[in-house]
Amino acid sequence: MYLYSLLVAMLVVLAIFLAPKRHKVWVATGAISLASLAAIVASVVALGGEVVKIAEFETMFFGQESLAIDKLSALMLLIISVASVATVLYSRGYVKGYLERFTSVHISMHYTALVTLVVSMMLVVMSSGGFSFLFSWELMTIASFVLILFEAERHEVRRAALNYLVMMHIGFLFLVAGFVMLFNVTGSANFADIQHYFAVAAPLPLFVILFIGFGMKAGIFPMHIWLPEAHPAAPSHVSAIMSGVMIKTGVYGIIRMMQAIDHNRELLFTIGLIVLISGAVTGLWGVFLAAMQNDIKRLLAYSSIENIGVILIGLGIAAVGHAAGSSLVGMCGMCGALLHMVNHSLFKSMLFFSAGNIYSKMHTTAMNEMGGLAKYMPVTAIMMLFATVAICALPPLNGFVSELLIYIGMFNGVGSGHEVLYSVTGIIALSLIGGIVVLAFTKLYGVVFLGSPRSHHVAECTEVDNLRIVAMAIPAAFILMIGLAPQYAIRPIALVAEAITGSVNTIAVDHFAPTLRIFSYVGIAFLVVVALIYILKRRAQRSRVITEGPTWGCGFTAVNTRMQYTGESFSEGLENIGKPLMKDFVDGRAVDKDEIFPLPHGYRISHKDKVDSLLGRWWVEMMYRINKYVMRLRTGRVNNYITFALIFFVVVLVLTLFGIL
Amino acid sequence: MLVKLLNTLLMVVVALSITGVIHRTRAVLAGRRGTRFLQHIYNVNLLLRKGAVYSTTTTILFRIAPCVYLGAALMAFLFIPIANLEPLLSFHGDIILVAYLLAFSRFALILAAMDTGSSFEGMGAAREALYGALVEPALMMGLATLALFCGDSSFAEIFSEGQVLDVNLTVVLLLVAYIFVMIMFIEGGRVPVDDPKTHLELTMIHEVMCLDYSGIDLAMIQIAGWLKNSIFAVIAANAVSAVLCFHWEFAAPLAVLGAGISVGVVESLRARNKLSRNTTYILTISALSALVLLVGFLLMQDIKI
Numbered sequence: 001m002y003l004y005s006l007l008v009a010m011l012v013v014l015a016i017f018l019a020p021k022r023h024k025v026w027v028a029t030g031a032i033s034l035a036s037l038a039a040i041v042a043s044v045v046a047l048g049g050e051v052v053k054i055a056e057f058e059t060m061f062f063g064q065e066s067l068a069i070d071k072l073s074a075l076m077l078l079i080i081s082v083a084s085v086a087t088v089l090y091s092r093g094y095v096k097g098y099l100e101r102f103t104s105v106h107i108s109m110h111y112t113a114l115v116t117l118v119v120s121m122m123l124v125v126m127s128s129g130g131f132s133f134l135f136s137w138e139l140m141t142i143a144s145f146v147l148i149l150f151e152a153e154r155h156e157v158r159r160a161a162l163n164y165l166v167m168m169h170i171g172f173l174f175l176v177a178g179f180v181m182l183f184n185v186t187g188s189a190n191f192a193d194i195q196h197y198f199a200v201a202a203p204l205p206l207f208v209i210l211f212i213g214f215g216m217k218a219g220i221f222p223m224h225i226w227l228p229e230a231h232p233a234a235p236s237h238v239s240a241i242m243s244g245v246m247i248k249t250g251v252y253g254i255i256r257m258m259q260a261i262d263h264n265r266e267l268l269f270t271i272g273l274i275v276l277i278s279g280a281v282t283g284l285w286g287v288f289l290a291a292m293q294n295d296i297k298r299l300l301a302y303s304s305i306e307n308i309g310v311i312l313i314g315l316g317i318a319a320v321g322h323a324a325g326s327s328l329v330g331m332c333g334m335c336g337a338l339l340h341m342v343n344h345s346l347f348k349s350m351l352f353f354s355a356g357n358i359y360s361k362m363h364t365t366a367m368n369e370m371g372g373l374a375k376y377m378p379v380t381a382i383m384m385l386f387a388t389v390a391i392c393a394l395p396p397l398n399g400f401v402s403e404l405l406i407y408i409g410m411f412n413g414v415g416s417g418h419e420v421l422y423s424v425t426g427i428i429a430l431s432l433i434g435g436i437v438v439l440a441f442t443k444l445y446g447v448v449f450l451g452s453p454r455s456h457h458v459a460e461c462t463e464v465d466n467l468r469i470v471a472m473a474i475p476a477a478f479i480l481m482i483g484l485a486p487q488y489a490i491r492p493i494a495l496v497a498e499a500i501t502g503s504v505n506t507i508a509v510d511h512f513a514p515t516l517r518i519f520s521y522v523g524i525a526f527l528v529v530v531a532l533i534y535i536l537k538r539r540a541q542r543s544r545v546i547t548e549g550p551t552w553g554c555g556f557t558a559v560n561t562r563m564q565y566t567g568e569s570f571s572e573g574l575e576n577i578g579k580p581l582m583k584d585f586v587d588g589r590a591v592d593k594d595e596i597f598p599l600p601h602g603y604r605i606s607h608k609d610k611v612d613s614l615l616g617r618w619w620v621e622m623m624y625r626i627n628k629y630v631m632r633l634r635t636g637r638v639n640n641y642i643t644f645a646l647i648f649f650v651v652v653l654v655l656t657l658f659g660i661l
Numbered sequence: 662m663l664v665k666l667l668n669t670l671l672m673v674v675v676a677l678s679i680t681g682v683i684h685r686t687r688a689v690l691a692g693r694r695g696t697r698f699l700q701h702i703y704n705v706n707l708l709l710r711k712g713a714v715y716s717t718t719t720t721i722l723f724r725i726a727p728c729v730y731l732g733a734a735l736m737a738f739l740f741i742p743i744a745n746l747e748p749l750l751s752f753h754g755d756i757i758l759v760a761y762l763l764a765f766s767r768f769a770l771i772l773a774a775m776d777t778g779s780s781f782e783g784m785g786a787a788r789e790a791l792y793g794a795l796v797e798p799a800l801m802m803g804l805a806t807l808a809l810f811c812g813d814s815s816f817a818e819i820f821s822e823g824q825v826l827d828v829n830l831t832v833v834l835l836l837v838a839y840i841f842v843m844i845m846f847i848e849g850g851r852v853p854v855d856d857p858k859t860h861l862e863l864t865m866i867h868e869v870m871c872l873d874y875s876g877i878d879l880a881m882i883q884i885a886g887w888l889k890n891s892i893f894a895v896i897a898a899n900a901v902s903a904v905l906c907f908h909w910e911f912a913a914p915l916a917v918l919g920a921g922i923s924v925g926v927v928e929s930l931r932a933r934n935k936l937s938r939n940t941t942y943i944l945t946i947s948a949l950s951a952l953v954l955l956v957g958f959l960l961m962q963d964i965k966i
Contacts, residue, residue, distance in 0.1 A: 372778070374720045385722070394765040395758060403761075408754040411814035414805050420958050424805060428951065431801035434761070435794030438768050442790050446775025451783075452718050511753075518752035522736065526762075530732035534725060537877050544712035544876065551716040551777045552872050554862045565775070565783025573791040577940060 003054050003067070005038035006119055013115050017108045021099055025092040028111040032088045032118050036081035039122055043074030043081075047492050054126060062130030062179065062189040069126055071499040072259070075338060075492070076125035076252055079345045082478065083245045084118040086349055090471035091237040093464055094356050098150075113146035117241065124249050130179060130189030137175065137249075141168040144246060147238040148230055160233035167226040171216025178210040194260035203267050210257055211274070218250025220312070221282040222611045224305045228289075231301035232365060236356025239297060243304040243352060244345040251311055251341060255500060258319055262502045269323035276316025276422060280429035283309020285611075287433045288578045291440040292607045294567040296355045296365040299444055300348070303391065306433060307344045311337045313426050314406040320422045321413055322501055328511060329419065332409030334497040335490060335512075340402035342493070343390070343482065346475040347399060350387035353472045354380050358448065361461040367447045368566045369457065374449040376461040381449045383472045388441045390479050393434055396523025398482035401489070404519070406430065408512060436574070443570040452561040484523055486516040568605060575607070582607040668746035671913050672738060676891035677702060679921045686925025705880045713876035718778040726773035727878040727885075733766035734885040734892075741895050742820050744902050744912035751817035756804045759816070759892070760797070763848070766885060767793045774870040781862045785869035788936070792854065792866070795943040796847045802950035803840045806833065806957050807900065820899050820907075831904045833957040838897040840950045842923055845893035847943060849886060851924050854942065856933040864936065894920030 012031035019027045046052045046069040054067035069077065091114065095107065120143055123136035145168075148161040179189040185201050186193040197206060212223070219227045227247070231239040254275065261268045286305030293299040314337030321329025357380045358373065359365050374381035386397075393399040407430065413423030453459060482489040490513060553559045588602040633644070681698040688695025697703070715723065737759045742748040752758075767789060774786035810830060811819040847854045850867030862869045871882050898916035902908070934942055 372718070374722070381720075389765075389768070392764070392768060393761060394768060395761055400758075400761055404754055404757055407757040408814060411754070411756070411805065411808045414809045415812035415814065417809070417812070417961060420809065424802075424951075424954060424958075427801050427805050428798050431760075431797045432794070434764065435797030438764055438771075439790040439794045442768060442771040442775065442786065446772055446783075446786065450720070450722070450772060450776040451778030515753045518750075519754075519758065522750060522752075522758065526732060526736045529735060530725075530728050533728040533732055533881070537728060537881070540709075540877060541713065546712055547714050548717050549714055551718050551779045551782075553779065554781050554872070559779075561778065563780045564778050565780055565787060570783065570787045570790070573787060573940060574794075576937075577944075 002038045002042045002052070002069075005034050006122065009035040009115060009119055013112045016111045016115070017105075021104050021107055024107050024111050025088070025095065028091075028115050029088045031115045032084050035115075035119060035122065036085050039077040039081045042069055043077040045069075046074035047071060047495055057132075059131035062183050064188060065130050065132045065190060066128045067123070067126045067132065068128060071496045072252070072255060073125045075342070075496045076248070077122060079248060079342055080118065080121050080125070080245050082474065083241055083345050083349050084121075086353075086471045086474040087237045087241045088114060088118075089474070090240070090353050090356070090468050091235075093468040093471075094235060094237055094360055096465075097360050109146060110150055113143045114238075114241075117143035117147060117246070121246060121249060125252055129191040129193075130183070133191075134172075134176060134179060138172060140246065140249070141165070141172065144238070144242055147242075148234040150235045150238065151233075154233075157233040160229040164226045164230045167216060167223070171213045171223070174209050174213035174216070178206055178213055181206050181209070191256045191260065194257060195263070198261060198264060198267060203261070203264070204270070207257060207261075207271060207274075211254065214250040214253035214257075215278070216250070218247050218254070218308050219282075219305045220250075220278055220308060221285045221305070222614075224282065224286065224308075225609060225612045227305055228293075228298045228301040228609065231304075231352075232295055232297040236297075236352050236359060239300070239355070240349040240352035243301065244349040247304060247308060248341050248345065251308065251315075254312075255315065258315065259500050259502075261319075262322075265323045265325075268319050272316050272319025272321075272323055273422065274316075275312050275319060276426060279309045279312025279314075279316050280425060281309070282306070282312060283429055283433045285309075285581065287436045287440060288574070288581055289607070289609055291436050291443065291571050291574050292578060292582065294367055294606070296358065296367050296444065296448065297352070298365075299367075299440060300351050300355060303351075303437070303440065304344070304348060306437065307340065307348070307391075310403065310406070310430065310433065311340050311344070313337075313430055314340060314402075314409070317406060317409050317413065317419075317423065317426050318497075318501070320419050321409060324418045326413070326416055326418060327501070329409045329413045329416070329423075330501055331494070331497055332405050332412060332512065334501055335493050336402050336405030336407075336409060338496055339398075339405060339482070339490070339493050343398045343402050343479070346479050346482075347387045347390040350383060350472055350475045350479070351391065353468065354384035354387065357464045357468060358461075360464065362457055364457075367444065368568065369455045370448045371451045371454040371561065371564060372449070372458055373453075373461060376458060377449075377463050379463055379469055383469070383476060384449065385445060386476055386479070388445050390483070392438050392441050394438075396483050396520075396526055398479045398486075398489075401482060401486040401516070401519070403430065403434065405490075405512065408515070439571065439574065443567055447565070447567045447570065451564050454561055454564065454566075485520055487513050487520055490516055580610070582610055583613055584608075664747045665749045668743055668909075669739065669749050671743050671746070671909065672741060672891060672895065675743070675895060675913055675916050676738070676887045678917050679890050679894055679924075680887060682917055682921025683925045683928070686922050687929050690926065690929040701883075705883050708875075708880035708883070709877055711876040713874075713878060716777050716779075716873050719776045719873070723773050723776045723873075724878070726769040726776075727874065727881040729769035730766045730773075731881040731885040731888075733762045733769070734888040737762040737766075737892060738888045740816055741892050742817050742899070743895055743916070744820060744899055744907055744909040746909045748817055751815050753813070753815050753818075755815045755817075756808070756819075757814070760800055760804065763889065763892075764793065764797070766889070770870055770882070773874075777873045779872065781869050782872055784863070785866050785872075788866045788939075789870060792847055792939060792943055795940060795947060796844055799840060799943070799947040799950040800844055802947065802954050803837055803844070803896075806837050806950070806954045809954065809957055809961060810834075816896075820903070828904075829960050830957065833953055833960060834900045834904050836949070836953045836956075838900040838919075840946060840953065841893045841897035841900065842920060843946045845890055845897070845920060846924065846927070847946075848893065849890045849924075852928045853931055853934045854939055856928075858928075859933070864933070890920065891916070 009031040052069040056066040120139035127133040183189040290302035318333030390397040393403040410423040413419040587604040680701045739749045771786040774782040855866040894916040902912040
């Protein structure tokens with residue numbers, strides 16, 4: 001039945017082209033809602049215990065494959081469904097501003113790609129592996145490529161989209177290689193056969209190859225460089241679904257592999273270590289770079305990288321703990337990682353939606369042009385504050401719950417005295433990440449929404465349409481639910497974690513369910529206390545003299561709004577530490593200390609990821625250099641070419657004579 | 662229940678008296694007679710009865726932030742036991758909640774400072790955000806060291822009576838106490854990281870963030886500051902008393918005197934760090950705490966060094 005709903009969704013795509021321009025969004029909404037609804041029903045059934053079989057078929061390359069929903073797929077489907085519905089609802093308001101400029105076909109293409117992306121992501125997480133997996137994986141890449149290309153007339157958008165396409169195909173190549181290796185040994189390329197492969201062949205090469213392939217999508221360091229390019233280029237709702245959901249399919253693949261290793265303790269330990277270290281590096285790199293960005297969407301993109309790091313830290317701790325035989329550590333880490341996947345999809349969608357609201361009014365994402373937006377876009381400001389608190393992992397919202405679980409796992413690891421060093425690595429990384437995230441997001445929120453406007457465009461901003469607010473309220477509701485009632489939210493997550501770790505271990509769940517119950521009471525008590533203090537304060541102030549005046553300028557009276565702290569100055573202290581991570585591009589000249597009467601200066605600084613130049617530029621330069629030598633062979637004379645052909649034949653002949661070929 | 666109430670009551674007394682001890686120590690060292698012991702409470706009482714001036718730039722966030730600041734500090738405060746007493750609230754993993762509640766209070770005040778649109782307050786906010794971020798690993802490492810010794814992750818369990826600690830660990834626990842006093846210096850905005858008594862806004866961190874607060878709001882921020890100080894002071898005192906005499910009658914005065922006198926002495930005897938050196942200073946403490954954890958781990962392994 002679910003398969004039919006997906007087919008219907010894909011057929012409805014045709015109707016998108018026929019519908020009038022304004023109503024295309026509703027067709028897409030219908031298709032996505034249908035697919036999501038069916039997915040939710042199917043995943044609830046799957047979480048109930050049984051594996052929901054969708055289809056079985058013979059593929060031409062990899063043999064027998066199937067589409068089925070087990071517990072992990074069900075969780076992924078839930079994540080995809082919620083975020084997709086919110087995204088398509090949001091897209092109406094966002095695309096509306098482009099309806100005049102773009103042709104009907106252009107809009108149709110966009111919505112077709114959106115529906116395709118949703119459907120292909122669903123197929124990815126249901127597929128048993130092999131051909132159907134690779135097919136839907138590729139479909140997902142192409143759909144998202146078309147989605148990024150929405151504003152294709154902008155040069156940087158085309159560049160970013162192409163960059164994305166190339167990076168994804170490098171990753172795809174690794175995946176194909178991995179699956180072929182798997183097929184060669186086991187005769188089938190399903191995820192379930194990885195276990196068999198690990199038993200009979202050297203496991204690490206396959207793991208590393210697939211890890212790179214999945215890591216490319218997930219944005220694991222150093223393969224993260226497509227994220228900060230693609231997200232600013234893509235429309236906000238596309239960024240939301242790509243960052244919130246699509247990169248999780250990479251993590252999904254990694255979890256699938258870890259699931260297969262479950263019985264081999266030693267290997268699980270090694271792989272846990274790889275995942276933990278790459279998670280710590282990814283998280284720290286992402287958060288450092290996030291704190292230094294001055295573009296809203298670039299900052300959010302780097303923060304996605306950081307969150308992938310947090311998820312990987314959780315997974316790594318889970319594997320290490322499980323390998324050491326401590327199921328409590330394993331369960332905590334796994335539940336934390338899975339819950340963080342859910343959480344990140346929620347608050348990151350909200351944040352990108354907020355960024356979209358700002359972009360559609362300000363027509364820029366450079367945060368140093370903004371300031372004081374809270375007065376002009378109050379609802380967006382509240383929504384964004386909510387999501388900011390959630391992503392900073394502050395209690396009592398959902399981000400804290402997942403990090404709490406990971407921390408509990410690590411502290412248990414420390415307390416048990418077995419996995420101390422690995423847990424400590426995780427604790428150091430996670431605490432530093434937690435600290436700098438607060439810096440990054442107070443910077444983002446403070447510079448964009450608070451203070452006074454830094455440019456006159458701000459005053460022209462108005463609140464966005466209601467549908468976009470509704471779209472943002474969907475994730476907000478889930479954030480609140482998970483934050484305030486984590487003891488219920490953890491149940492399905494624990495089911496999935498049990499299915500992955502293969503241990504039917506209700507002890508672990510019983511261990512932290514009471515913790516979460518008390519935490520939820522504490523969270524509610526915290527809100528009540530804050531509200532009470534506020535009410536008491538208001539009551540006390542009723543009889544006092546309350547006046548308003550300008551901000552205290554410390555004796556300086558000629559204050560203007562350009563003197564406020566900008567994003568750049570906010571993170572200046574961190575930049576001194578993080579210098580080795582990035583390359584500065586300076587445009588203009590700063591005011592010199594010796595200039596007593598400075599003339600007007602223009603000064604713009606941007607920080608580029610060092611990996612970007614190392615990985616991206618270096619290859620290009622090498623190609624140029626090699627090409628320069630190769631180009632000497634291209635003389636343009638036919639006799640030279642005939643000589644080359646002759647040399648080639650002689651070489652082949654000689655090699656054959658000596659039996660080398 | 663009675664024990665819990667006694668603990669909370671003692672915590673309040675500790676929180677209220679630390680500042681008094683600090684002032685008295687400073688006065689004695691400077692050769693002054695000093696103010697009344699409870700002068701800071703009278704000051705706050707005065708603030709509580711005042712009206713307020715709000716900047717026209719600010720939004721409602723500015724008015725809620727002090728409530729969040731105080732509320733978060735208060736919630737964290739309720740989790741802290743004094744030596745063998747039971748705290749009012751406790752659950753498995755609460756040490757993480759306390760750390761993040763303190764982060765929340767910092768978050769609220771940073772945003773409030775950004776809300777005024779003042780370059781001075783932005784400056785304070787940026788510095789507070791950076792130092793807060795860098796001190797976070799130190800805090801977590803310190804807590805992890807305690808968790809390592811006691812095998813648990815809630816304050817009540819870590820400092821419960823049943824924990825018998827090896828004599829070997831004395832030095833490590835003293836170092837943990839040192840780290841928590843240092844964290845108190847940093848989070849409380851004290852010399853050598855920050856100077857609350859300076860007259861130049863450019864060099865301040867914590868005080869400059871609340872420049873625009875007056876009346877009840879300012880009072881709330883100061884009360885929250887006492888609570889935060891007492892949290893770190895009591896943890897430090899608990900760590901010390903765990904090796905000497907694990908009893909609240911010993912730990913409570915130790916928290917007041919240890920924290921108060923150390924802050925007073927340091928403020929009287931040394932100058933504030935140059936601002937650019939603060940990051941190095943804080944990172945050193947974080948590194949030290951990682952080292953302490955490692956040493957503690959090795960000692961736990963019974964490796965004879």
